[in-house]
Amino acid sequence: MTARTGVRTPAVSACTVAVDVVLLTVRDGRLNLLLVEPDTPGLAGWWSLPGRRVRGDEDLHDTAHRALWELAGVTTPRAHLEQLRAYGEVFRDPGARVVSVAHLAVTPTVGDPPHGHSARFVDVDDVVSGPCLAYDHDRILADALERARSKLEYTSLATAFVTEPFTLGELRGVYEAVWGTPLDAANFRRKVVSTPGFVVEAGGLAPPGPGGGRPARRYRRGDAHHLRPAMLRP
Amino acid sequence: MTARTGVRTPAVSACTVAVDVVLLTVRDGRLNLLLVEPDTPGLAGWWSLPGRRVRGDEDLHDTAHRALWELAGVTTPRAHLEQLRAYGEVFRDPGARVVSVAHLAVTPTVGDPPHGHSARFVDVDDVVSGPCLAYDHDRILADALERARSKLEYTSLATAFVTEPFTLGELRGVYEAVWGTPLDAANFRRKVVSTPGFVVEAGGLAPPGPGGGRPARRYRRGDAHHLRPAMLRP
DNA sequence: GCCGGTTACGGTCAGACTGACCACAACCTG
DNA sequence: CAGGTTGTGGTCAGTCTGACCGTAACCGGC
Structure with a gap:
């Protein structure tokens, strides 16, 4: 069920939980970011952060690693991974009530995502100053960048x-x-x-x-x- | 995030989302914390952070305010309220898979919670050095204290x-x-x-x-x- | 009123830290 | 070898901090 009716609800269990990952790395002296192309119809041409729903049997960190692996073919067993925060505005995802727990991942330079994934590294400056990301991922990215800059x-x-x-x-x-x-x-x-x-x-x-x-x-x-x-x- | 093919899933929608609040204030020169006595059977005698499940039609901040009001009779319209982070370990709540988004609230000195609520302010030092809180609330409290001390x-x-x-x-x-x-x-x-x-x-x-x-x-x-x-x- | 105690406020002084430099070392390419 | 590039060590002035002192302005008790 969607929360769009606003009529409030038996909605207590209506929330689903997802994890979105901001994977940062430095390539050729530039700060880069991993983005994926969602296969959701209606979002063709948009890019978004890699994200997956949390399964009942996995911790949030596991979901983050799985999102990177399944959506971009990136393995990050030894990468730095920390939680950013949760994003839970009611209409942040127009399709359903989804609370997303954003994570910040940091890895040394790695190769391009393997073929078969619509994923790529992009220069952060091109994203921030360029066209926007899907959902509220622009905001998540901004928060992640501030976190990374601050933690340095x-x-x-x-x-x-x-x-x-x-x-x-x-x-x-x-x-x-x-x-x-x-x-x-x-x-x-x-x-x-x-x-x-x-x-x-x-x-x-x-x-x-x-x-x-x-x-x-x-x-x-x-x-x-x-x-x-x-x-x-x- | 949007719906994606989950191969199997009793699990996918099994998560529920809750909000727990660490409300800090200073009374008589001591840092105090708002605790409630959960009405959950089996937890008699334990104390915990005020927390509520997120309804489908409310933002996380709204849930935090509601938890303080419903469980402790405390109104915090102008209090500082910020999100701490999400706690999502699989077995953090032995009863069900609950992802809790912890919040840190700060308010000037207020009166005691009204009667009818099993809530009270306690000295933080008594909690940290004393008996433990229910669930993983000790950990949440420790993180909240570190956040508050750091942000000062x-x-x-x-x-x-x-x-x-x-x-x-x-x-x-x-x-x-x-x-x-x-x-x-x-x-x-x-x-x-x-x-x-x-x-x-x-x-x-x-x-x-x-x-x-x-x-x-x-x-x-x-x-x-x-x-x-x-x-x-x- | 006087006196000791308490809190607020203003200043000094030495040490730590920072930013802006400079100089030299050790490598590259042409 | 010359000129460019990067790494390493140093100076020097300005800023910030912690420790401290002295005075101001109030209290309560004698």
Whole structure:
């Protein structure tokens, strides 16, 4: 039954629960987002976040992983996954009363979704400034971006965007891509290495990129998850 | 989300959605919490957060207000109310699959719940260190406390605990009650008044308390909601 | 009225942290 | 080798913070 009648209801059990996932990653120095093309008739040409209904026997996190796998062929066993919040406005889905629990996922760079899925990574800036997403997914995306940008300030979330071992240049590239602003390399370095447990030296040097440059030291994630004081956005 | 082919499903629609509310307030300089006694058989003697199922025609916020009203007789039209997150573990409620969307509510000091409701305010410290709450409400409470303590650092949430006009001593009392630690009055004052838009002078002086003391200036909330840089916990 | 206690308010001072630089190291390509 | 690029270490001034002191303005009791 739909909630559209507004007549209120035996509606107590009418809600269904779904999970939508905002999967963020950095590709070529740009913050990217995983979108899928819904197969719902009437939404042809629109893009949306990957989402699935919650089954009775699975936790919300499981649903999030399943949505990524079934809709985009993306496996994220070790990705960072956290809940954003629930979106439960009565008419957020015109078809039925669906409460969606949005999740934020972060993964290092991965390949394109395999063929057979109408899924792709897109530049976040193209989505935010371009045409809108289906349902209220624009709003969910905006909230997810704010969460990610904010958590970069006071947690070590940035390390979830890179593979170990990584260089401080790569880590700085994550901050610059997510925040959309360049950072001073020297100050960034000072902050990161002076925060106990943020990163630990892994030994060895990474070869420079095609443009040259001094080889960078390699690091791994430390055991600290909170930065105090925070590294505030410029 | 919309209907999609679920291969099997007694399960898909089995979830029900509820809202649980952590209502915080400061009474006599102590952080307090609203608890109710569930009428569920088998939970006699336990206390829990006020919670209700979401009806098909109401938003999540509406359910939160309704839970406070129906279970505790508390009206919170102007209280701060924000969503915490959803709790959806399969067996979090042994009776049924219930996804609960927890909310954090903050109100200035209010009177005791009217008779006829088995609800009361309790000191948060007594709950955290004492016997446990029903369901997973201990966990929800812990998350809510962390959210409140954290938001005091970087938002003007503290002003939701006091009635206008208020003194900086009252506002400092909120921080001390929520954080559970005394603050330096002079440094607190410097930080608050030097943050543009946190508070604005309301004019006039508040009479001192029974113990005497210099009369304090009166303030109202400003239009700033974020503190930058944050006021970190000691 | 005086005196000790209490709260509010204003200021100082040393240390920590930040942003803006500069200099050099170590690699690239041509 | 020259010029460009990136990484690393340092300086320096300005800001912010915590600890502290002194004074203002009220209380209650003697």
